[in-house]
Amino acid sequence: DVNEKLTVEADGAYAKSWLNPGNTIGSSNGDIGYGGALGTNLGFNITADSNKAFPTISNFGPAGNAGRWADPTVIGSHVTVLQTQKNTDELKQFRGVVTWKAADDITLKAGGQYTDDTFNLLNRSTFTNNFWQAYAGYGGPSGQGSGVSPLPSSLYQGTISLNNFIPGFAGSLPPSLLIYSPQAYQNYLTSLGNPQAQNVPGFNYNGGVNGFTGQFVEAVDPGSILSVNEKTLSLFFSGAMEGRIGNMPLHAAFGVRTENTRLLSIGQGRAPTQITRSAADPTLLSIAFTDTQPIANRSSYTYVLPSVDLRLEVTDNLQLRFDASRTLTRPGLSLLNPVVGIGNGQRVGALSGSGGNPNLK
Numbered sequence: 001d002v003n004e005k006l007t008v009e010a011d012g013a014y015a016k017s018w019l020n021p022g023n024t025i026g027s028s029n030g031d032i033g034y035g036g037a038l039g040t041n042l043g044f045n046i047t048a049d050s051n052k053a054f055p056t057i058s059n060f061g062p063a064g065n066a067g068r069w070a071d072p073t074v075i076g077s078h079v080t081v082l083q084t085q086k087n088t089d090e091l092k093q094f095r096g097v098v099t100w101k102a103a104d105d106i107t108l109k110a111g112g113q114y115t116d117d118t119f120n121l122l123n124r125s126t127f128t129n130n131f132w133q134a135y136a137g138y139g140g141p142s143g144q145g146s147g148v149s150p151l152p153s154s155l156y157q158g159t160i161s162l163n164n165f166i167p168g169f170a171g172s173l174p175p176s177l178l179i180y181s182p183q184a185y186q187n188y189l190t191s192l193g194n195p196q197a198q199n200v201p202g203f204n205y206n207g208g209v210n211g212f213t214g215q216f217v218e219a220v221d222p223g224s225i226l227s228v229n230e231k232t233l234s235l236f237f238s239g240a241m242e243g244r245i246g247n248m249p250l251h252a253a254f255g256v257r258t259e260n261t262r263l264l265s266i267g268q269g270r271a272p273t274q275i276t277r278s279a280a281d282p283t284l285l286s287i288a289f290t291d292t293q294p295i296a297n298r299s300s301y302t303y304v305l306p307s308v309d310l311r312l313e314v315t316d317n318l319q320l321r322f323d324a325s326r327t328l329t330r331p332g333l334s335l336l337n338p339v340v341g342i343g344n345g346q347r348v349g350a351l352s353g354s355g356g357n358p359n360l361k
Contacts, residue, residue, distance in 0.1 A: 007099040009111075016090045025218070026085055030182035031078040032151065035281065037143035038062035038074060047171065054171030061174075062141070069174050072156065076139025076149025077202065078281070080186055081132045081345070082218050087121040089333070105242040109255075112235040119333035123224035127345030130286060131216055134209045135189050135202055137280035146280045148202035152188060155180050190214050206279045208286050222292040223341030227266045228333040228358075234259050238307075245312065253309040259328050262300045265358035267339035268292040277348065285346045297338040297358035303328050331360040 001007050020026065043058030061069040068074060097111035126132040139149020159176040194213045195203040203209075238255030270289040278284035307325035314320055337356030346352065 005101045007101075009095075009097045009099070011095055013093040014091070016088065019085065019087045021086075023084065023086065025082055027081070027083040028182045028186070029079075029081040030180070030185035031080070032075055032138075032178075032180070032185065033078060034062050034074050034076065034138050034142050034149075035078075035144070036138060038138075038141060040064040053169055054165070054173055056172040057174060058172070066174070070159065070176055070178055072153065073150050074141040075151060075178075076137070076142060076147040077135040077151065077185075077189060078138055078147060079132050079136050079284075080134065080182075080189065080216055081126055082216055083123070083125040083127075084218055085121070085123050087119065087334075089120075090118045092116040107240045108237075109239070110237045112233065114234075115230075115232045117230045117232075117333065119226070119228045119230075121224065121226040121334060123221045124218035125221060125345070126216055126218055127343065128221045129211065129217070129219035130207070130209050130344065131212050131219075132345055133204055133207050133278055133280055133284060133286075134195075134212050134216070136204050136207065136278065136284065137202075139202060144280050145206065146202055146204040148189070148192070151185075155184055155188060157181070186216050190216065204278075204280045208276075221343065222268045222270055223339060223343060225268045226334070226337050226339075226356075228336045229264045230330075230333060231262045232259065232330075249313045251309075251311040251313075253307075255307050257305045257307075258302065259305060260300070260302045261330065261361075263298065263336060263358065265297045265299075265336045265338045265356075267295050267337050269295045269339045269341065272342050275351070283348050285348060285351060287342060287344050287346070295338050299359050301361050335360060 040059055040061065040063055042060055043056075045056040045058070047053060047056055060066055062071065062074050093113070093115045095111070095113045097109060100108045102108060135146065135148055137144040137147030139147035141149055157179040159178055161176050162173040163175065165173060192200050192202070192214070194200075195205070196211075196213055203212075234257060236255060236257035238253065240251075240253045243250045243252070270292045272287050272289055274288040276286050276288075278286055303326070305326045305328060308323070310322045312320045335356050336358045338358040340353055340355030342351070342353040
């Protein structure tokens with residue numbers, strides 16, 4: 001407080017958040033089953049509203065044999081997917097306000113705020129290095145040239161019955177689901193040894209799984225790397241006044257704020273050079289890429305944001321109010337990726353790319 005009429009405020013703040021600072025694997029999956037020579041044209045029939053019934057599923061099981069739906073002698077290994085995301089968000093903020101009480105019924109304020117926000121993101125997965133299909137193919141019974149079958153009985157921890165899965169629902173589902181641990185499944189495949197040092201039956205030697213030595217290690221997806229820096233400067237002036245219209249008290253507030261935003265978005269781009277089907281599963285796509293290249297985009301924008309608020313106390317029980325303002329909502333920093341990319345590990349008929357828009361305002 002400089003004096004009775006003048007007040008000066010200033011403060012600063014610093015914050016940083018981490019997603020997954022310990023590099024814990026975010027998602028661990030292990031797919032097993034059968035396909036290829038044991039594939040089937042699954043029947044899927046919707047006979048009632050979804051709040052009353054499941055779909056009726058038919059022609060399931062190996063080669064359509066429902067009696068062997070969960071037969072461990074034909075079930076084999078397929079894809080093994082690990083996925084992890086990591087990001088940080090660091091924020092620095094400074095603010096200053098000067099308040100002048102010109103009279104009992106007039107208060108004026110002026111000030112500004114500066115922020116510096118940096119968001120960093122990357123994803124790791126076994127899609128990136130193609131390790132996800134190291135033992136894909138379901139094994140010998142499915143006839144696709146790779147995969148391990150049968151799997152050790154110790155991997156199976158029981159079943160979950162789908163009979164009367166939700167009481168009162170109609171429809172028909174397969175009889176059960178197998179219970180197994182993705183981690184135990186991965187550990188078993190790792191125990192088979194290094195396919196680069198010895199011949200390991202079931203390894204997908206024709207799938208482009210280069211560099212796999214037995215461990216399902218994630219690799220950083222170059223297309224996921226993103227760094228966005230946003231700097232904002234805001235200056236404002238506002239006033240609050242009180243008066244009367246006749247015997248009716250009037251409260252008025254007005255203001256104007258300028259917002260300047262400067263953005264720097266940095267990512268890594270690469271283009272697909274070849275897309276091939278996997279011999280271990282013809283629905284899987286393997287994608288080859290060019291070398292990565294850094295891509296940076298700068299942008300800025302400024303808005304003037306006025307506001308006014310009027311309130312008239314007509315009576316003790318009736319008040320009239322008028323408000324008008326222009327507001328600004330900035331996009332989330334994760335949406336400002338300057339790269340459009342195609343990720344690995346996609347399916348036939350479902351190839352897609354994704355990206356962001358670094359010029360969003």
